[in-house]
Amino acid sequence: MIKLTGDNIFKAIIAIIAASAAIILLLNTYVLVTGSANIFATSGFEFISGKNWDPGISSFGVLPYILGTLLTSGIALLVGVPLSLGIAIFIVEMAPKTVRVPFSYLVEMLAAVPSVIYGLWGLFVLRFWVLNYIEKPLNTYLGWIPIFSGTPTGLDILTAGLILAIMIIPTVASVSREVISAVPNSIREGAYGIGATKWEVIRHWVINYGRSGIFGAIILGLGRAIGETMAVTMVIGNATGPKAMPTSLFQPGQTLPSLIANGFFDSDTPLQSSAYIGAGLVLLLISLLINVAAHVMVTRVLKVKGGAVE
Amino acid sequence: MRGIPAINLQFLTGDGLRYGIGPAIQGTLILIGLTSAIGIPIGIMTGVYLAEYGTNKYASWIRSINDILTGFPSIIVGITAYSLIVVGLTGTFSPIAGAVALAFIMIPIIARTTEESLKLVPNSVREASMALGIHRWRTIISVILPSAKSGLITGTILAVARIAGETAPIMLTILGNTYFFQGLGKAMDALPLRIFASSRSHLQVEQTQAWGAALVLILIVLALNIGVRLASRGRYKR
Numbered sequence: 001m002i003k004l005t006g007d008n009i010f011k012a013i014i015a016i017i018a019a020s021a022a023i024i025l026l027l028n029t030y031v032l033v034t035g036s037a038n039i040f041a042t043s044g045f046e047f048i049s050g051k052n053w054d055p056g057i058s059s060f061g062v063l064p065y066i067l068g069t070l071l072t073s074g075i076a077l078l079v080g081v082p083l084s085l086g087i088a089i090f091i092v093e094m095a096p097k098t099v100r101v102p103f104s105y106l107v108e109m110l111a112a113v114p115s116v117i118y119g120l121w122g123l124f125v126l127r128f129w130v131l132n133y134i135e136k137p138l139n140t141y142l143g144w145i146p147i148f149s150g151t152p153t154g155l156d157i158l159t160a161g162l163i164l165a166i167m168i169i170p171t172v173a174s175v176s177r178e179v180i181s182a183v184p185n186s187i188r189e190g191a192y193g194i195g196a197t198k199w200e201v202i203r204h205w206v207i208n209y210g211r212s213g214i215f216g217a218i219i220l221g222l223g224r225a226i227g228e229t230m231a232v233t234m235v236i237g238n239a240t241g242p243k244a245m246p247t248s249l250f251q252p253g254q255t256l257p258s259l260i261a262n263g264f265f266d267s268d269t270p271l272q273s274s275a276y277i278g279a280g281l282v283l284l285l286i287s288l289l290i291n292v293a294a295h296v297m298v299t300r301v302l303k304v305k306g307g308a309v310e
Numbered sequence: 311m312r313g314i315p316a317i318n319l320q321f322l323t324g325d326g327l328r329y330g331i332g333p334a335i336q337g338t339l340i341l342i343g344l345t346s347a348i349g350i351p352i353g354i355m356t357g358v359y360l361a362e363y364g365t366n367k368y369a370s371w372i373r374s375i376n377d378i379l380t381g382f383p384s385i386i387v388g389i390t391a392y393s394l395i396v397v398g399l400t401g402t403f404s405p406i407a408g409a410v411a412l413a414f415i416m417i418p419i420i421a422r423t424t425e426e427s428l429k430l431v432p433n434s435v436r437e438a439s440m441a442l443g444i445h446r447w448r449t450i451i452s453v454i455l456p457s458a459k460s461g462l463i464t465g466t467i468l469a470v471a472r473i474a475g476e477t478a479p480i481m482l483t484i485l486g487n488t489y490f491f492q493g494l495g496k497a498m499d500a501l502p503l504r505i506f507a508s509s510r511s512h513l514q515v516e517q518t519q520a521w522g523a524a525l526v527l528i529l530i531v532l533a534l535n536i537g538v539r540l541a542s543r544g545r546y547k548r
Contacts, residue, residue: 005445006447006448010447010450011363011446013355014355014358014363015363017356018360019372020356021356021375021421024414025378031393031394112471112532112535113475114502114527115475115477116502116505116524117475117527119506120505124521224381227384227386228383229383229384230478257383257385260385261385264389277393280385283383283386287382287383290381291381
């Protein structure tokens with residue numbers, strides 16, 4: 001029998017409150033599962049593999065948006081990861097102290113900028129840079145390659161991918177910076193000791209030693225890119241239905257979050273609202289998978305015990 | 311970013327009919343207040359539990375879930391708050407629903423930073439207090455929390471800065487309009503929503519409004535961030 005002392009009561013109260021995290025997760029899952037039961041009962045697997053988004057014939061499928069989500073995030077990783085790694089390596093290994101501190105502040109500030117502001121900037125500024133300096137030349141000279149075909153407008157999958165690339169830089173860069181700083185100096189000294197150049201030390205020893213942590217950082221960035229809503233909604237062009245199947249980088253697309261943000265309140269039928277919530281459920285599953293993977297990777301590297309970084 | 315000369319007194323205080331962003335600024339402040347009222351106590355208590363009693367299996371599960379929640383797509387939180395509160399409980403769009411959605415985002419962040427800053431309090435402080443015969447719960451409330459105060463404030467302000475710019479969840483919960491605050495049970499405007507709505511317009515005046523609102527929002531967020539960095543300079547040096 002546990003005695004009712006102040007200590008035990010206090011511990012019980014905050015233990016119950018600490019369950020809030022689990023409750024939030026369960027609530028989200030519960031709402032999405034019950035909300036989307038309707039669409040899964042009606043369409044079944046068709047909902048995942050279908051391409052239509054038509055309330056008229058009660059046919060909904062999220063395949064184009066899953067592909068759109070993966071494609072934009074893929075572009076983001078392709079462009080953002082090398083940049084972020086460069087930044088992280090520069091900050092840890094090369095930058096003189098006077099540059100290091102302001103530079104890492106700057107990178108962290110990028111993380112603080114609200115996504116709707118990235119979207120605004122993407123819509124009125126980046127869009128035209130991408131259109132004039134990347135898409136038009138590529139389309140003119142390489143337009144025969146399917147992914148560069150179509151009429152570039154600047155509001156398309158490529159721009160969305162690029163804005164995501166900018167947005168994941170702070171996440172990936174700051175986590176990889178931590179990982180790279182955690183590489184023991186003896187590793188570097190040993191490598192220099194056998195005559196390696198700076199480039200070789202970083203390339204073969206530092207990166208290699210921290211590779212699973214860096215991989216975790218990349219996955220964290222991927223998680224951020226996949227869940228990003230507003231910035232993507234503002235620049236991706238928002239196609240729906242079979243038109244949203246990504247065939248070219250220069251055509252309007254749609255991701256799962258932007259689909260929801262655009263259409264959630266325009267549902268004509270209960271089935272359609274259910275379909276939007278179903279899209280949310282698919283997004284939840286993808287993001288859970290990615291976040292759990294990232295969590296496992298990063299904690300294994302930083303050897304978290306009881307929450308403290310050793 | 312692009313500072314746009316949209317800002318003047320009427321712009322900052324005027325209502326939507328004159329393309330002002332007064333209602334949006336007011337709405338953002340109300341949201342920050344309500345969210346903090348829900349999120350800060352829960353977040354801090356969760357963090358206290360994880361830091362002070364967090365060696366068991368239950369705590370490590372909570373800690374992992376917390377980490378996962380920090381990377382959660384915000385639009386999903388919006389759907390949840392919409393279904394639970396806007397549709398389920400009150401039947402209207404309301405700042406309350408918005409605040410609940412934002413609190414879902416805020417709690418994991420605050421729990422995390424609280425745990426980290428409590429860990430920085432040396433164990434000798436705990437032991438000294440216990441040695442005086444003070445109960446553990448009194449120790450936590452009167453000794454440990456005050457000595458971790460600046461860390462707690464830092465974490466809280468960063469979390470506030472984060473939720474101030476969240477758009478997707480509040481779009482589904484407070485909807486956005488062009489009027490000043492009309493009550494806790496009515497739809498409301500907020501800066502991120504105003505930016506989003508105005509940026510979709512073809513009218514020059516509304517696009518200018520979007521830029522002006524963006525400038526105000528970014529000033530708020532950056533001021534919070536820079537303030538925290540200056541205040542806590544040197545504290546977290548590795």
